[in-house]
Amino acid sequence: MLLTNLHLAQFRNYKEAELTFGKELNFLVGNNAQGKTNLLEAIFYLCHLSSPRTAEDSDLVMFGSNEALVAGLLQKISGDYELEVTIPVKGKKKATIDGVAQYKLADFQGILICVYFSPDDLKLVKGGPSERRRFMDLEISQVNPYYRYALVQYNKVLQQRNNLLKERKIDIKLLEVFSEQLIETGSLIIERRVAMIKRLNLLSRLLQRRLTDLKENLMLEYTPSFEIKNDLKEDFKKALELSLEEEKQKGYTLIGPHRDDFSMMIDDLDVRSFGSQGQQRTVVLALKLAELEFLRGEAGEYPILLLDDVFSEIDDLRRIKLFEIIKQNKVQTFISTANPKDLEDIISKQRKVFEIKAGQVGVKQDVTFG
Ligand SMILES: Nc1ncnc2c1ncn2[C@@H]1O[C@H](COP(=O)(O)OP(=O)(O)OP(=O)(O)O)[C@@H](O)[C@H]1O
Ligand SMILES: [Mg+2]
Incomplete structure (x- = not known):
């Protein structure tokens, strides 16, 4: 365009x-x-x-x-x-x-x-998980209106569920309803993010190699807040059940895409903890350039x-x-x-x-x- x-x-x-x-x-x-x-x-x-x-x-x-x-x-x-x-x-x-x-x-x-890249984007590597979630959400939202809608719905039900968890006497029936909605919209978000990171993994790997004269091998991996074995919704449900007691104590939801992240490794070392400044900057650049291809794949044009x-x-x-x-x-x-x-x-x-x-x-x- x-x-x-x-x-x-x-x-x-x-x-x-x-x-x-x-x-x-x-x-x-x-x-x-x-x-x-x-x-x-x-x-x-x-x-x-x-x-x-x-x-x-x-x-x-x-x-x-x-x-x-x-x-x-x-x-x-x-x-x-x-x-x-x-x-x-x-x-x-x-x-x-x-x-x-x-x-x-x-x-x-x-x-x-658009794909936007400024020196401030180093926070994508150095910052906390919320930076990386914002990155995924912003990029997928650009090309997927359903995702944008699901995010709004998810945040709404998350807020309601958190409010309920803070109450002294929890209405279990209502909690079940919220949990079901959380799983429904949350799974959609996780699915899209996993697909995006898979695609970005392939693309940014090639770009990191090009930017470093074939010296560095980058690997991205989505790291969900619960283990996904075969059935995303089932696993989500089980994880919520298992953490219910802790959630009641803490008064907020511990499982779901609002707690997820993705990792960045160069030759098996975590870029966040072990990468040099220059490596970290190059990773962000590779990610941003990979986004160009990702968005083209989704939108049909650059x-x-x-x-x-x-x-x-x-x-x-x-x-x-x-x-x-x-x-x-x-x-x-x-x-x-x-x-x-x-x-x-x-x-x-x-x-x-x-x-x-x-x-x-x-x-x-x-x-x-x-
Ligand atoms: N709302 C505003 N109204 C008027 N001027 C503003 C407003 N917001 C910012 N500025 C001014 O805009 C100027 C230029 O900002 P900008 O960040 O675009 O500079 P730049 O050319 O990118 O500089 P650098 O090379 O340092 O990054 C600043 O000096 C700032 O005071
Ligand atoms: Mg400037």
Whole structure:
């Protein structure tokens, strides 16, 4: 898919900006604090209706303004789309597709699909299990509306079940009802996640090998909160029964996808505990590039790729390998950097360079090096 145009108004430090993107490589070049990440954030927002770096939508509105606007023109196999979101400082955001208001925002998500990678994503390896669950949930949700729905349902019943477990005298019949719903929706979530990690395992293994000149073998494995032998729902049910006493004591649910994780090993060593900084960064990069293929498999076409400041984090060999992969891919890519020298290795006619300065965008077909 291609994001051909982007229009911003009162978004972060952009008073007004109109950009026409190239089909392949789009570079965002500028000094620190000029608005490169803000621009990628705006594109991310068109995908997810949320920001990768703040939970408060109001942060996105330019200081002193009432509302921000992000709009984009998208070309997909299924047709062209005009996406628009207005984000008020107070109140609800409004989204339109081709001028038609969307009452269910979930219908808007999943139209523009993206893979986003920033230095902050190191938390995928270094952070706790919730980071990895968020990663799986966000990615599967992009291409699977049923999954998105199941997550909402699951969290609802989980909350109800937890509240019940905190009560002094527990209504056992009601607990059974909640447990059944938990198993029903929870199993759907686990199934999709297991399938995703299986696929990502194959893809990221190849990419990790390429990024490290065939030196490192990466392995991913889904690690559920209970042992899955043959029948997922049966095993889930048994595990819940076994942990009921402990759950009553603690007052919350101990079994289910909200407690799951996935492991990352390089040649049988856990990357989280034993990987070097560089290895950990490369693993995240391999995961993100693997996502491109995963999402293509699910959506039938490539998502767009957003790379925020990735070069400051990896050594020359890995950077060159990354460029090779990007160039071969034919994925529409947006790359930000404060150092245009980083781009010297990318020789491609298909590149477009944007100079970002204090929320203003200038277009240059090429950067001057040196
Ligand atoms: N709501 C807002 N209104 C106005 N300005 C904002 C708002 N939010 C952030 N900014 C400003 O946007 C500026 C640029 O931020 P951004 O993160 O995009 O920089 P950058 O070009 O990615 O820099 P770096 O190279 O350091 O990553 C910051 O200086 C910040 O003060
Ligand atoms: Mg930045």
